[in-house]
Amino acid sequence: MYYIGIDLGGTFIKAGLVDENGKIILKDSIPTGKERPYQEIVRDMAMLVKKIIKDAQIDEKDVKSIGIGSPGTPDDKEGILVYANNLPDFVNVPLRTEIQKYIDLPVILDNDANCAALAESIAGAAKDVKNSVTITLGTGVGSGVVIDGKLYSGFNYSAPEMGHMVIRIDGEQCTCGRKGCWEAYASASGLIEQTKRAAMENKDSLINLLVDGDLSKIDAKTAFDAAKQGDETGRKVVEQYIKYLAEGLTNVINIFAPEVVAIGGGVSKEGEYLLKPLRELVYKDVYFKGEPQTQIRVAQMGNDAGIIGAAMLGKINA
Amino acid sequence: MYYIGIDLGGTFIKAGLVDENGKIILKDSIPTGKERPYQEIVRDMAMLVKKIIKDAQIDEKDVKSIGIGSPGTPDDKEGILVYANNLPDFVNVPLRTEIQKYIDLPVILDNDANCAALAESIAGAAKDVKNSVTITLGTGVGSGVVIDGKLYSGFNYSAPEMGHMVIRIDGEQCTCGRKGCWEAYASASGLIEQTKRAAMENKDSLINLLVDGDLSKIDAKTAFDAAKQGDETGRKVVEQYIKYLAEGLTNVINIFAPEVVAIGGGVSKEGEYLLKPLRELVYKDVYFKGEPQTQIRVAQMGNDAGIIGAAMLGKINA
CATH class of the missing domain: 3.30.420.40 (ATPase, nucleotide binding domain)
Structure with a gap:
């Protein structure tokens, strides 16, 4: 069939x-x-x-x-x-x-x-487990929860909007109307905004050179590229971004304890360069410190x- | 049987x-x-x-x-x-x-x-629905999730620790080791701490009178009692506490979209005095603004x- x-x-x-x-x-x-x-x-x-x-x-x-x-x-x-x-x-x-x-x-x-x-649950990064959460880092922060092989959507099909979980009360304005949502910090859009601000405050950063001084050319890769080439401003942006990502992800693991969390979307293409420090922060902070522990993996299904x-x-x- | x-x-x-x-x-x-x-x-x-x-x-x-x-x-x-x-x-x-x-x-x-x-799901505030979340405001913030009549605990039985969801990055120290957990703000212990600080900063507040000047006598009722008697400091403490409670609760509803959220524990004895302003804040901020909407109720099973x-x-x- x-x-x-x-x-x-x-x-x-x-x-x-x-x-x-x-x-x-x-x-x-x-x-x-x-x-x-x-x-x-x-x-x-x-x-x-x-x-x-x-x-x-x-x-x-x-x-x-x-x-x-x-x-x-x-x-x-x-x-x-x-x-x-x-x-x-x-x-x-x-x-x-x-x-x-x-x-x-x-x-x-x-x-x-x-x-x-x-898709990740049936054919991708979580195909070996029955309970998984997939977080997609794109324009927003998308989230989907699979429990016993089925999607969980809440009684009115509006869940799970984990991107719209406030991680900083009265923080950055989110498109949803609230202030301080995870999405405002951990989405590709959030990262681009953070990169732009850092580039403006640090004119001599490699970030400015990588986009020929045109900040509108900054994308979700720019800070990572600068960091990998040893740029201090780029490194700080990436470090702070991963901290934001980790705070929300630790919340997700404390709340759902899925067997696997798959991280997808454009930012996830950074692979282990992103996931290694992310795992360190999450496992240091997660509530349940025993075994077995939630695994954090890169999503596999792409486009x-x-x-x-x-x-x-x-x-x-x- | x-x-x-x-x-x-x-x-x-x-x-x-x-x-x-x-x-x-x-x-x-x-x-x-x-x-x-x-x-x-x-x-x-x-x-x-x-x-x-x-x-x-x-x-x-x-x-x-x-x-x-x-x-x-x-x-x-x-x-x-x-x-x-x-x-x-x-x-x-x-x-x-x-x-x-x-x-x-x-x-x-x-x-x-x-x-x-x-207990709330089978015999209490959520007995008419199949999907509910119960939040218990005590020494900590306890949480339990019932999906299709069954408890959800994650693959390693460590979930759902919603009390240990950070709502303010780098915020108040939590007993779990993280900073800024919902529990540090919305538990009875958090409320008592907030009441003590306010009493110290406002020596003429009714709060001090209610405990005969002995701040160690402050409990989770004190600020509510002062507020109900028109004390401005008490009113501010209660208002701020309900905002903390609402931020986490809005997260919970965005994430789970349960048909009912039941609020239990000592603080919930304030009943509608607590729930009315709480609902106003939550329904203003919740991601899904349509119908049907999650209902917020007082837990019924008590001790x-x-x-x-x-x-x-x-x-x-x-």
Whole structure:
């Protein structure tokens, strides 16, 4: 049996045919054209699925379900995408019935952070355990929790928003309205902001040289690159960033005690350069000091996490 | 069928016979005598259970199991109480086999915060829902999570230590070694400390009068009592305390989205005087602003929570 997964993003619609082990058989993508009416976008999603099924030389009846991962607030119970960041016309869109106008298959919705967590759980960094948390460090801090192989979303599907856990009361302004959320410190956006501030305060830092003096070119790699080349300002930015990351991650481990925490998103590409000092801080601070201990790993699914996780929604909902 | 629940505390051993709805049929207690060897204390626990069974005029075979709630770190898998705060001789005690020397019944172990959560879930403030979190504001901040009627403890039984979630990086020193844990601000101990500081800084505050100038008499009620009588210092202490409580509680709701959060422990006796402003702060800040929303309620089981929750361990493990 196969599963279709769709990763509905603001720039691309990616979709793939996935087997029950979370392996992609065939994938394809098209531009989202996000300014268009939702009916057009959904029709393109359906046509992309039809093309993949045809290209794979299988039949619609060989596909168990279509899973759709999106940003924002999908409501799987009602089959509605309530709201999706970056997709202006997707407000209370009946995504399930719209897709089913073209393809008669079950349609399952969930958000992108949950899909990433499910992908890591079934085919990635946490595939050897039943309980895991995946933290995605991107524009925001996404989080997904898998307990006994199932996604945990709370009674109203709004959890787990670990990025919106305040770690510094009255701290940095967060996009959610609160002050001091983990996301404001530990997201790629937070790191970029911290790097910019440090570059402005330290004109002679290598950071300024790396971006030709144009601070708008600073990205989530810049401070790491400067630090690796021995720049003191870069080193301090990275050290402070890892401390922020560790404070929230220690909270997550104290709260969930998952067997594995997988760290994904762009920043996680720093690999052990990030994880080694991160583990030192976390294991020094974590409440339970005994064995066995939560393992902290780099997420493995990369850009395919969205497709695979969305597809696997059909497996765990079976 | 009946269940025995034992609440093993530093001062008293309380035990009760409980029916499957979480109602106490008969209860009794004896002093712990905590300085004694563990063998003596465990024998007293067993004798107390035998007495209760006899007094209730039932038979051991009418009892399904004995549940024991304790502070510290019980390991139910191994049947061992690894460590219990306030009980000096309880280090790696084989509690299950020790009890079974006297009574041939299954013995189940869990910690007191989990027992409180289970009691609220089965017979108390959250008995109408399947997903709830219970926060106990005492010496520390205890927490227990019930998901689909079962306690969630993480893969190594160390979760959920929500009291040890940092809400202010580099903040107040916590007993766990970290700085800025929720417990350091929102526990009764934290409130007492905040009240003392305010009384010292404001010699003319009613707080000083209420304790006859003896700050060691300040308890978790003092600031509330002063505030209710119009004292400005008392009002500020209470206002700030509720803000600390709200910051952590908002985190908890963002992370778990439980249907109900029950607030227990001594401070919760303030009832709506505490919960009304608390709800205002939480609902203003919570990430998911839609409906349905997590309800915040006062815990109902009071001093019996330990007995009932411990007994009900036998029901949910069935």
